[in-house]
Amino acid sequence: MADSSTDDPALAAEFDILAKRAGLPILAGRRPALLQNYKDLKRMTALMRQPRTAAAEPAGAYSILSVTRSV
Amino acid sequence: MAKALHDVSIAEAGAMLRSGSVTSMALTEHALDRIRSVDPLISSFITVTKESALADAAAADAAFAKGIDKGPMQGIPHALKDIYGTAGIRTTCHSKLLLDNIPKEDSVVAAKFKAQGAVMLGKLATHEFALGGPSFDLPFPPARNPWNPDCIPGGSSSGSGAAVAAGLVRMAMGSDTGGSIRGPAGYCGTIGLKPTYGLVSRRGVFPLSYTLDHCGPLSWTVEDSAIAMEVIAGFDPLDPASADVAVPDFRGKLGKGVQGLRLGLPRGWFVNADGASAETLKAIDDAAQTLAKLGATIEEIELPDYELYNACGRVIMFSEAYAIHEKDFQTRPQDYGLYTYLRMTMGAFVSATDLTQAMRLRRELAQAVNAKLKGCDALITASTLAPAPAFSEADPNSPPNFPIQTMPFDVTGNPAMSIPTGFSASGLPLSMQIVGRAFDEPTVLGIGAAFEAATKLPERRPSFAVAKAA
Numbered sequence: 001m002a003d004s005s006t007d008d009p010a011l012a013a014e015f016d017i018l019a020k021r022a023g024l025p026i027l028a029g030r031r032p033a034l035l036q037n038y039k040d041l042k043r044m045t046a047l048m049r050q051p052r053t054a055a056a057e058p059a060g061a062y063s064i065l066s067v068t069r070s071v
Numbered sequence: 072m073a074k075a076l077h078d079v080s081i082a083e084a085g086a087m088l089r090s091g092s093v094t095s096m097a098l099t100e101h102a103l104d105r106i107r108s109v110d111p112l113i114s115s116f117i118t119v120t121k122e123s124a125l126a127d128a129a130a131a132d133a134a135f136a137k138g139i140d141k142g143p144m145q146g147i148p149h150a151l152k153d154i155y156g157t158a159g160i161r162t163t164c165h166s167k168l169l170l171d172n173i174p175k176e177d178s179v180v181a182a183k184f185k186a187q188g189a190v191m192l193g194k195l196a197t198h199e200f201a202l203g204g205p206s207f208d209l210p211f212p213p214a215r216n217p218w219n220p221d222c223i224p225g226g227s228s229s230g231s232g233a234a235v236a237a238g239l240v241r242m243a244m245g246s247d248t249g250g251s252i253r254g255p256a257g258y259c260g261t262i263g264l265k266p267t268y269g270l271v272s273r274r275g276v277f278p279l280s281y282t283l284d285h286c287g288p289l290s291w292t293v294e295d296s297a298i299a300m301e302v303i304a305g306f307d308p309l310d311p312a313s314a315d316v317a318v319p320d321f322r323g324k325l326g327k328g329v330q331g332l333r334l335g336l337p338r339g340w341f342v343n344a345d346g347a348s349a350e351t352l353k354a355i356d357d358a359a360q361t362l363a364k365l366g367a368t369i370e371e372i373e374l375p376d377y378e379l380y381n382a383c384g385r386v387i388m389f390s391e392a393y394a395i396h397e398k399d400f401q402t403r404p405q406d407y408g409l410y411t412y413l414r415m416t417m418g419a420f421v422s423a424t425d426l427t428q429a430m431r432l433r434r435e436l437a438q439a440v441n442a443k444l445k446g447c448d449a450l451i452t453a454s455t456l457a458p459a460p461a462f463s464e465a466d467p468n469s470p471p472n473f474p475i476q477t478m479p480f481d482v483t484g485n486p487a488m489s490i491p492t493g494f495s496a497s498g499l500p501l502s503m504q505i506v507g508r509a510f511d512e513p514t515v516l517g518i519g520a521a522f523e524a525a526t527k528l529p530e531r532r533p534s535f536a537v538a539k540a541a
Binding site for chain 2: 019023025041056
């Protein structure tokens with residue numbers, strides 16, 4: 001697997017800052033794979049940012065009655 | 072020819088126990104013998120509780136002799152995924168971090184089976200903390216697929232799927248956060264039922280993701296999953312997610328057929344999905360035709376893009392899982408297996424805004440599924456998108472994402488059951504899902520039972536020929 005830190009330094013810098021903020025030690029040898037997974041996470045969080053209606057808000061999102069009988 | 076004892080279903084064994092034609096001790100000793108001879112090929116058990124199982128069997132036989140009948144699981148051997156807390160019995164989550172964890176109390180599910188006089192044979196392999204696997208860097212080997220031990224059994228309820236398919240137990244409990252019951256069921260050719268969120272207590276089961284975790288059974292027949300649900304479903308005021316609703320009659324629609332039912336088919340989700348095999352797609356289309364011949368109406372429907380469900384579920388799962396493990400990740404990350412470490416660490420990088428967006432999206436996605444279920448009695452869709460891959464197909468440096476479409480119904484909470492649809496040319500099981508309205512497990516089970524009766528797929532068991540030839 002390619003070390004993403006070499007082809008996307010901005011992403012790698014962002015990753016390092018967030019890891020430090022989380023108090024997360026990055027184990028030796030695991031950074032390239034973590035960076036790949038971080039890229040995929042960024043893809044997913046971008047995908048979720050679409051226009052939503054006012055009804056799409058988290059209140060009651062974990063209430064079984066509102067989630068599964070929401071319509 | 073009479074069935075081998077391990078091919079007898081829970082329903083059939085229950086009748087035999089009550090007629091006196093078999094004892095719980097005979098069922099238990101047969102199962103223990105089969106575990107001894109077969110499990111070395113598939114590594115489905117982490118812990119076999121032989122002594123307590125034999126004691127449970129003796130107690131069940133004594134109860135039958137006195138005319139005491141506590142219910143359909145009395146005297147029936149079963150097993151639990153090793154994330155279910157069991158009093159006095161090691162519960163490891165397949166992890167170095169919990170190698171010495173011996174709970175003082177049973178999980179609610181374990182207690183319910185115990186109260187009914189069921190026989191617990193032991194604890195089953197899982198992906199580490201129900202997330203990281205299949206891995207070879209953990210304290211126990213990964214479970215293997217009984218149809219071909221070179222292949223994965225799916226996960227994370229890997230031991231549960233393998234043990235049921237191999238005929239070591241008729242039913243095993245799994246858990247499902249992104250597909251961890253239905254994936255192994257699909258790859259191993261078993262039934263796997265993820266119940267409605269809130270229908271089965273999760274108390275005492277090690278959490279992966281609070282708002283996505285579901286407890287449910289894997290079994291060889293649809294009826295046996297219905298029987299397990301009769302035992303484990305019900306309101307638990309000490310489980311914050313538990314739903315205070317009437318428990319349905321899980322066997323109420325078995326044998327009633329599918330005549331007149333309207334079934335939605337979100338074909339757009341899977342027909343062009345990456346990694347979908349032609350055999351899987353054909354088997355789903357054939358299954359739809361079978362259900363149509365039985366009297367159901369099949370209607371193609373559109374749902375939001377599958378990737379939205381997947382992204383929503385994964386962002387929530389990573390966040391909640393990391394919150395549970397945060398301290399250990401900060402202080403002893405080296406003790407996690409590589410796949411667990413790589414997956415769970417992502418939770419540290421999800422922002423509060425990301426999580427809020429995921430929760431907003433979750434509501435919208437649940438509404439979309441439930442709107443379709445107003446016009447349909449149930450949905451049928453893909454489960455695993457291809458036969459079980461080989462262990463050798465997994466990149467040892469990065470966790471695999473084998474093609475499977477189970478996440479949507481963890482996001483929405485609807486009941487969803489994986490059921491076999493046939494076999495690939497290579498002899499591996501194929502599968503689909505049947506999805507119902509909230510708390511309408513009886514319809515899901517009824518459709519499954521009708522399909523099962525029409526296809527007779529449970530008559531085919533793994534031969535272990537591949538493993539024995541190796």
